[in-house]
Amino acid sequence: MSALRRALPRLSGACRSARNQQQWAPVRHFSSSPITRANWGFVGLGQMGYPMARNLRAKVPATDSITVYDVNESATRQFAEEASSAGAGTRVTVAKSLQDVSRVSDTVITMLPQPKHVQAVYQEFIAGGLEDARPRLFIDCSTIDVKTSLEVGSSIRVLGHEFVDAPVSGGVVGASAATLTFMLGASDSIVGKAQPILEMMGKRVIHMGEPGTGIVGKLANNYLLAMSNVATAEAMGFGIKLGLDAKKLASLINCSTGKCWPSEVNNPVPGVVESAPSSREYQGGFGVSLMSKDLKLAIAAAELADAKLVLAEPARKLYEDAEAHEDCKGRDFSVVYKYLQLASK
Structure with missing residues (x-):
């Protein structure tokens, strides 16, 4: 405080x-x-x-x-x-x-x-x-x-x-x-x-x-969530493109040091976790626009304390771009996986 x-x-x-x-x-x-x-x-x-x-x-x-x-x-x-x-x-x-x-x-x-x-x-x-x-x-x-x-x-x-x-x-x-x-x-x-x-x-x-520290805690947590979601989308993406089966890759990550909530519960690859938004066209869940908002708030909070966030700016742009894409807007924030695949074509 x-x-x-x-x-x-x-x-x-x-x-x-x-x-x-x-x-x-x-x-x-x-x-x-x-x-x-x-x-x-x-x-x-x-x-x-x-x-x-x-x-x-x-x-x-x-x-x-x-x-x-x-x-x-x-x-x-x-x-x-x-x-x-x-x-x-x-x-x-x-x-x-x-x-x-x-x-x-x-x-x-x-x-x-x-x-x-x-x-x-x-x-x-x-x-x-x-x-x-x-x-x-x-x-x-x-x-x-x-x-x-x-x-x-x-x-x-x-x-x-x-x-x-x-x-x-x-x-x-x-x-x-x-x-x-x-x-x-x-x-x-x-x-x-x-x-x-x-x-x-x-x-x-x-x-x-x-007062105020509840907000700081939430923003710090969501900043980490935003980063781990992007990292999971990228890791799953390049592994699949190099021939790995999506479910086997996720299974490996989830019993290894890469395990995180976006890989285990909210995996961004359709079909890997049946209950995840990605398996229902990214409907429901935590909207990409809300994650974009929370990431901006986390960046602003860090600026108050002059704390450097090295990954913040590229992640912020990625979420904003995904939010603006016609095929991604209004979807769960894990839709960044879909956006990355669309952007690489």
């Missing part, structure tokens, strides 16, 4: 000041004896947010209520209908505005695509009036840049509320199965309140440190 503070002294100072000024009195304590009638808010019912919100709804007490919001009205309608068809249980309300969410909720979880969306949503929360006596906990699970996360967190804390960054790893499959890993950036005093909430939507919660 020291490097982060040196890189962003004003923002970090604002975060510390806001944290020291507030008197945090949680509305609900998480223990073996659940307290009823907690109000939850969830904003962002996309590919990741929808199953996360579904798991949250399934695990909170039936006496609780969940208010959901998304710009895609069909997603919120489907969520409410799904809850209704499930019968008795947690009440679901579709909010007409973001301000409706922040007004009624004790805990608000956001899962949004980009920094600009996070900024816009939290500006609406603040505009809706957060200066009453009821403190709230805001949990942002979006993958955004460090600067934006710290700015948003500071703007929430000065009003007497708490904000933590908790980006996730595990993809759509992990979100659906509630096996996500959350990288939590929060002060020690808030960890005990945030962790039980996150555990309702995932399997692991790793406290990375103070």
Whole structure:
């Protein structure tokens, strides 16, 4: 965290000041004896947010209520209908505005695509009036840049509320199965309140440190994932072109030192791993545009600390080029394998 503070002294100072000024009195304590009638808010019912919100709804007490919001009205309608068809249980309300969410909720979880969306949503929360006596906990699970996360967190804390960054790893499959890993950036005093909430939507919660460090952890992980995906695509590509059977090559890699998640679980060569997006025309999974975004965010984070990333620029260009290609855009990020094959013709 020291490097982060040196890189962003004003923002970090604002975060510390806001944290020291507030008197945090949680509305609900998480223990073996659940307290009823907690109000939850969830904003962002996309590919990741929808199953996360579904798991949250399934695990909170039936006496609780969940208010959901998304710009895609069909997603919120489907969520409410799904809850209704499930019968008795947690009440679901579709909010007409973001301000409706922040007004009624004790805990608000956001899962949004980009920094600009996070900024816009939290500006609406603040505009809706957060200066009453009821403190709230805001949990942002979006993958955004460090600067934006710290700015948003500071703007929430000065009003007497708490904000933590908790980006996730595990993809759509992990979100659906509630096996996500959350990288939590929060002060020690808030960890005990945030962790039980996150555990309702995932399997692991790793406290990375103070606010902002959850984002740093996620970006470092995704930078490595971006690189290993490219390396796997290249290694598989030249091995196959030199006559190796794709499945045998993957089998070799996966019991040797080259083993990694892109080779074992998300292999980019069609037919090698039947459950991988590559075996269904690269549909589903983690979009190439999202990996391109995360890679840019990782590069920006490294620049804050003046950390040199030797492989970053060529990888960034490769993902951007794949994203722009007609036969690759909108597909899983492993589609870089297909792009490399197309580019070599």
